[in-house]
Structure formats: structure tokens, C-alpha cells
Amino acid sequence: MQRRKQLLFVFLLASSGIVLLLGTTTWFLWKQTILAEETEAGERATFLGLRAEKIVVDAIDILRVLDRFGGPACAAAHLQAMNEAVIAQPHIKAMGYWRADQRMCGVGFVQLMELRPPRADKIYQSGVIAWWPSEHTEMGGIQLFLLRYGEHDIAIDPRMLLAADDTQDRQAGIWVEGLRMAATPWEAELPTPQSLPVGLTMDQENNRIVSRFSLGTILSIDIVSTEPIGAFWSRYWPTLALIACLGLLLAVIWMMIVMRYSRHRFSLTSELREAIAQGRLQAEYQPLIELSSGRCIGAEALARWVREDGEVISPDVFVPLAESAGLISEITSAILALVMRDLGTLLREVPGLSINLNLGPDDLANDSFGIELANSLKMNGVAPGSIKLEITERSLINSDQSRKRIRDLRGQGHQIAIDDFGTGYSSLSYLESFELDSLKIDKSFVDAIDTDAVTSTVISHIIEMAKSLGLDTVAEGIEHSHQVSWLRAQGVDYGQGYLFSRPLSAALFKQFFRDHNISNVLPISRQVS
Numbered sequence: 001m002q003r004r005k006q007l008l009f010v011f012l013l014a015s016s017g018i019v020l021l022l023g024t025t026t027w028f029l030w031k032q033t034i035l036a037e038e039t040e041a042g043e044r045a046t047f048l049g050l051r052a053e054k055i056v057v058d059a060i061d062i063l064r065v066l067d068r069f070g071g072p073a074c075a076a077a078h079l080q081a082m083n084e085a086v087i088a089q090p091h092i093k094a095m096g097y098w099r100a101d102q103r104m105c106g107v108g109f110v111q112l113m114e115l116r117p118p119r120a121d122k123i124y125q126s127g128v129i130a131w132w133p134s135e136h137t138e139m140g141g142i143q144l145f146l147l148r149y150g151e152h153d154i155a156i157d158p159r160m161l162l163a164a165d166d167t168q169d170r171q172a173g174i175w176v177e178g179l180r181m182a183a184t185p186w187e188a189e190l191p192t193p194q195s196l197p198v199g200l201t202m203d204q205e206n207n208r209i210v211s212r213f214s215l216g217t218i219l220s221i222d223i224v225s226t227e228p229i230g231a232f233w234s235r236y237w238p239t240l241a242l243i244a245c246l247g248l249l250l251a252v253i254w255m256m257i258v259m260r261y262s263r264h265r266f267s268l269t270s271e272l273r274e275a276i277a278q279g280r281l282q283a284e285y286q287p288l289i290e291l292s293s294g295r296c297i298g299a300e301a302l303a304r305w306v307r308e309d310g311e312v313i314s315p316d317v318f319v320p321l322a323e324s325a326g327l328i329s330e331i332t333s334a335i336l337a338l339v340m341r342d343l344g345t346l347l348r349e350v351p352g353l354s355i356n357l358n359l360g361p362d363d364l365a366n367d368s369f370g371i372e373l374a375n376s377l378k379m380n381g382v383a384p385g386s387i388k389l390e391i392t393e394r395s396l397i398n399s400d401q402s403r404k405r406i407r408d409l410r411g412q413g414h415q416i417a418i419d420d421f422g423t424g425y426s427s428l429s430y431l432e433s434f435e436l437d438s439l440k441i442d443k444s445f446v447d448a449i450d451t452d453a454v455t456s457t458v459i460s461h462i463i464e465m466a467k468s469l470g471l472d473t474v475a476e477g478i479e480h481s482h483q484v485s486w487l488r489a490q491g492v493d494y495g496q497g498y499l500f501s502r503p504l505s506a507a508l509f510k511q512f513f514r515d516h517n518i519s520n521v522l523p524i525s526r527q528v529s
Contacts, residue, residue, distance in 0.1 A: 037232070038200040038211070045213035045223035052161040052174055052181070053219050055091055059147055059154045060128055066095075067150035073097055074105035082152075083107045087461045091160040093144065096153050108155065117146065121179060132179045133158050145181060158182035172225040193222035202229070269325045272305065272318055276330045281305055283338035284503035287512055288356070288474065288496050291488050296516035298354040300390070300496065301339050302503050303331055328360035333372060339387070340380045342506035346513070347386040353513070356388045356417065361395045364405050374412060384413030390440065392419045407435050417474065421462060431469060439466040441492070443477025449486050463490050 062085050071077045074097055082095040086108045094108030101116075117136035120129045127150065133143035137155075145156040161174055162184045173183035173190040183190060196212035203210050208226050215221040275281055285299035305313045322328050339355050347353055363369045377384055389409060395402075406416055415437040431439075445459040466473045475487050478497030487495060501512055 034200065037209075041200060041211040041225065042213050045211070045225070046215065048162060048172075048174060048223055049213070049215035049221040050217075052176065053215065053217060053221055055089075055156065055161060056147075056176065057218060058089065059092065059156060060149060062089075062092075062095075063128070063147060063149035063152050063154060066152045073099070073151075079105065079107055083457075083461065087458060091156050092154055093142070093157050094155040096155075098148070098151050098153060103153075122177060132176075132181060143186075159184070159186065169231040170225055170227045172223065175222040175224070177220050178222075188226075190224050190226060193224055196224065268313075268318075269321055269327075271307065272321060273325070273327060273330075275305060275307075276327060276334055279334070280308075281331065281334045281338070283335050283342060284505060285343075285355070285509040286496050286503040287501045287509065287516070288494050289500045289516070291475075291484060291492060291495050294516065296513050297352065297494065298356065298388070299504075299509055299513075300356040301335050301358070303335050303358075304503075323360060323362075326362065329362045329369065332357070332359060332363050332369065336373065336376055336387075340376055340382065343510075344380040344382055346510060347382045348380075350513075350517075351383060351386070354386050354388050354415075356390050358390045358419065359395065360392075364391070364395060364402050367405065367408075370405065370409055370412065373409075373414075385415070388415045388417060388437075390417045390419040393421060403434060410435050410437070417472075420476070431465070436469070436471055438472035438474055438493075439469075440474040440476055443497075446475050446477050446483055446487075446497075447479075449483050460490065463492060467491070 066081060066085070069078060069081060078097070082097075086092050086095055092108070094106055096103050096106030098104065117131045117134070121132045122128075122130040124130070129148040131137050131146040133145050135143065137144045137146055139155070142157055142159070145158045147154045147156070158181050161182045162172055171183065171185065171188040171190060173188060174181050175193050178194075180192075191210060193212050193214065196210060198212055198214060201210045201212075203226075207229050209229055209232050210224070210226050212222060212224050215223075282304040284302045284304050286302060287296045288298045288300065289295070290297050303315060303319070305315075305318050307313060319328075319331075322331055336357060339357065343355060347355065359369070373387070374384075376382075377387065391406070410416055416435065417438040417440055418431070418434075418436055419440045420442045421439050439462070441459060441462055445462065449459065463473055472494065473492045475483070475492050475495040476497065478484060478487070478495045478499045480499065484495065484499065504512060
């Protein structure tokens with residue numbers, strides 16, 4: 001009995017100490033949680049504010065440049081200048097030229113000929129006139145932000161001022177010069193900045209957290225966001241609750257270990273990791289064709305995954321899965337090894353042949369890939385020029401580190417291509433900051449050739465952009481002969497797509513290459529007739 005009482009006393013004393021410690025820790029964690037939430041909200045607001053300010057200031061600069069245009073109004077050169085501005089800035093939807101109160105001509109993705117909003121919201125001493133988004137500026141279901149300077153105007157899609165938030169319950173709005181410019185979602189009911197203090201506020205009456213941060217560099221900008229308190233608690237309360245209940249914590253940890261082991265053992269991610277480790281990924285090769293001659297000059301190596309039960313997993317499924325699980329570099333290494341195994345002999349025998357290898361953002365994160373690539377080529381006796389590297393737009397991280405790695409890879413003898421161009425937000429000046437060799441035009445733009453789609457005119461500007469940078473051009477997804485004729489007429493160098501060949505196994509690609517790499521190969525116009 002005495003022993004039992006002693007054990008009970010020790011248990012109660014230990015429990016009291018744990019409760020006191022956990023209570024203190026919980027209070028401290030709560031304070032740190034509020035501080036972290038406020039810091040994150042402030043950083044997010046600063047980013048959005050600076051980006052919105054840059055978009056507006058850049059648009060005004062474009063108007064000033066166009067206002068000094070010396071050529072005839074609405075002539076080809078004038079329209080070209082406006083078109084280039086629209087293409088270079090994804091948030092710009094249209095530009096136009098006015099004479100008095102008549103809009104004489106315009107370019108862009110929306111037509112504003114009939115749009116004449118009433119009295120402007122702001123008239124600045126600099127001569128800039130602005131109309132904030134409203135039902136009077138609505139066109140094609142979008143309430144546009146309009147700027148006019150001199151005889152030119154610009155229509156901006158204000159929705160692009162706010163990035164899509166990773167928290168579905170969070171609402172945000174941006175005010176410029178005291179007027180509401182945009183919100184996500186668009187119809188969100190938000191308090192005005194004037195009604196809020198700067199920083200984070202607990203709105204108990206409406207059961208939400210409200211933040212307001214202001215930016216006053218060039219323009220007066222306010223960012224207001226709201227989030228249900230329940231969503232806030234869902235992020236932070238589990239941590240506090242687990243610390244406060246040690247017994248429950250141990251049970252939850254044990255359950256999480258069991259559940260995590262089960263998910264790890266049976267999840268698709270685990271299966272993909274196992275397939276990579278056991279060398280069960282496959283490579284297929286889609287031929288690259290020289291459009292002027294019809295010769296096969298190489299191929300793009302494509303990763304393929306067939307599960308043990310025979311199910312084919314689409315790259316659209318397993319590539320994003322690999323990116324989220326940090327497996328992209330392992331896939332790149334596996335495909336590189338397959339290329340060396342499948343085509344190493346052919347690459348040594350035919351110096352002009354090259355295979356394109358796709359890289360992900362993780363492959364540019366450090367120097368390990370470049371070292372592995374150099375070692376693999378040396379071991380297999382393959383020249384560096386036989387392996388070209390494809391990088392997507394979103395992999396072009398704007399940093400000195402990524403530029404250096406791209407420069408180093410080119411220094412090793414590899415050509416660099418930007419893949420699926422046009423699907424991101426790269427501009428001419430952005431591309432100029434990287435050392436590239438070729439530009440691959442995304443299939444969506446090739447599909448629009450000779451159609452009424454809004455993207456049908458974009459491809460011409462992409463081709464001109466590539467030429468201005470001295471880059472080779474490769475058209476992806478070619479399926480029809482009229483696309484080949486048009487692309488050749490525009491001076492596009494190379495192409496790939498089902499018109500020429502679907503992705504092939506190594507053996508079939510070798511046969512395809514022999515059949516399409518002879519000196520008397522037929523011209524493209526006859527091959528596709």
C-alpha cells in the first residue's frame with residue numbers, strides 16, 4: 001500500500017510538473033505562432049504589393065514609350081510595337097490608339113472598341129488617366145484596369161495582381177491609391193484598409209483573422225486578407241494540443257508511424273521510388289526532324305513507367321508525383337543511364353546525332369548532376385555534344401546560382417534548350433539573362449496555326465523572339481502537313497510530333513534514324529503529302 005502511495009505521489013508530482021511545463025510551453029508557442037503568422041502575412045503582402053506596383057509602373061512606362069512612337073499611327077510598325085508589349089507582359093490584355101474620343105486601332109486578347117467608361121477614377125498631374133475595375137470597364141467577363149497616357153491606352157487584367165493562394169479559405173484584396181483594384185476570390189467581401197490597423201487582428205465578432213499591410217514606395221498600396229479562425233487553428237492547434245497531452249501524443253505518434261509505414265509501403269510514391277531503385281523505368285525516344293531536309297538529327301528521351309501489373313502510368317501523373325517527392329533527379333539519372341545503354345554505341349558512331357535529356361528544377365539545385373553527367377559520358381566514350389539538355393520555363397530560377405550551373409553545363413559542351421516555351425511568363429529580357437541555345441515552341445501554339453484561336457498570332461512573335469536571341473527553334477506536337485509548311489516558311493529549324501513518329505523504343509528509333517538519315521532523303525513537302 002505504501003509503495004502504491006509513493007508511486008501515486010511521484011506520478012502526481014511528475015504530472016504537475018509536466019502540466020506546468022506544458023502550460024508554459026503552450027503559452028510561449030502561442031505567442032510565437034501569432035508572431036510567425038504576422039510575419040508571414042507581412043512578407044506575403046509586401047511581395048504582392050511590390051509586384052502590383054511594378055505592373056502599374058511598367059504599364060505607364062510602356063504608354064510613355066509608345067506615345068513617342070514616330071511612325072504612322074495604326075500602321076504595321078505601330079501595331080507591331082503594341083503587340084510586342086502585349087506579348088511580353090502576360091497581365092496586359094489589350095492596347096489601343098486613340099484620336100480624340102475615337103479608338104482607331106488596337107491589339108490584344110480582348111477587343112475594347114466599344115468600351116467607353118464614364119469619368120475617370122484618377123487623373124494625375126503627369127497626364128496619366130486611370131479607370132479602376134468596375135462594371136463600366138468589364139469586357140469578356142473581366143473587369144479591367146484601364147490606363148491612358150497621351151493617345152494610347154492599356155487594359156490590365158487585375159486578377160493577375162494577386163497570386164492564387166495556397167489556402168482555400170483565405171481571401172485577399174489589394175487597394176491602389178485608396179481604391180479597390182482586385183481580390184481573390186473576385187467577389188470577396190473584405191473590410192477597407194481605412195477601417196483596420198496595420199498588422200494582424202483577431203476579429204472575434206466575425207470569427208476571422210484580418211491582416212492589413214501597407215506599402216508606400218511609389219504608389220499607395222494596401223493589402224487586406226481574411227481567414228476563418230477555424231482555418232488558423234487547423235494549422236497551429238494540433239501542435240499545441242499534442243504538446244499539452246503527452247499520453248495522447250505518444251498514441252498519435254504510434255498511430256502516425258503505423259499509418260505512415262502503411263502509406264510508404266503501398267503508396268504510388270513508394271512504388272515509384274521502388275521502380276527507380278530496381279531499374280524498372282523505361283525510356284522511349286521521339287525523333288527530332290530537320291524541317292528543311294526531313295533528316296532525323298536526334299531524339300528526345302522520354303521517361304516511361306509500367307507497373308508490375310502492366311498498368312502504364314502517364315508522365316502527367318508520375319512526373320508531378322516525383323517532383324513533390326524529390327525524385328526528379330533520380331529519374332533524370334535513370335534516363336541518362338538508359339540512354340547510354342540503349343544508344344551509347346550509336347552516339348559514338350554518329351557524331352552529329354544528339355539525344356535531348358529533360359532536367360527538372362532539382363537537377364539545377366547543385367553540381368551533382370553535372371558531375372554525374374560528365375562521368376557517365378566519359379565512361380561510355382560519348383561526346384558531350386551528343387547530349388542536349390532541356391529545361392522548362394519554371395526551372396529557370398532567376399538566380400546567379402542557376403545561371404552559373406547552366407553556364408557550366410554549356411561549358412562542358414552541352415547545348416541548352418528551353419522546353420514548352422510560351423506556357424510560363426518568360427519575357428525577352430528574362431531569356432537574355434540566361435545562356436541558351438534553342439527554344440522549343442509548346443504544342444498548344446503549334447495546334448493554333450491557321451486557326452482563329454487567340455494564340456495563333458503568338459507563335460509568330462515567339463519565333464521572332466527566338467531569332468532576335470540567336471536561338472534555334474523546335475516546334476513540338478506537329479501533327480499536320482500544313483503546320484510543317486507554315487513552320488518552314490517562318491524559318492523554324494526543327495520539329496517533332498506524331499506526324500513524323502510517336503515515341504519509339506530504342507530498337508525502333510535506331511531503325512527510324514537509319515531510314516531518315518540518308519543523303520537522298522525526300523523533302524518534307526513530299527514526305528507529308
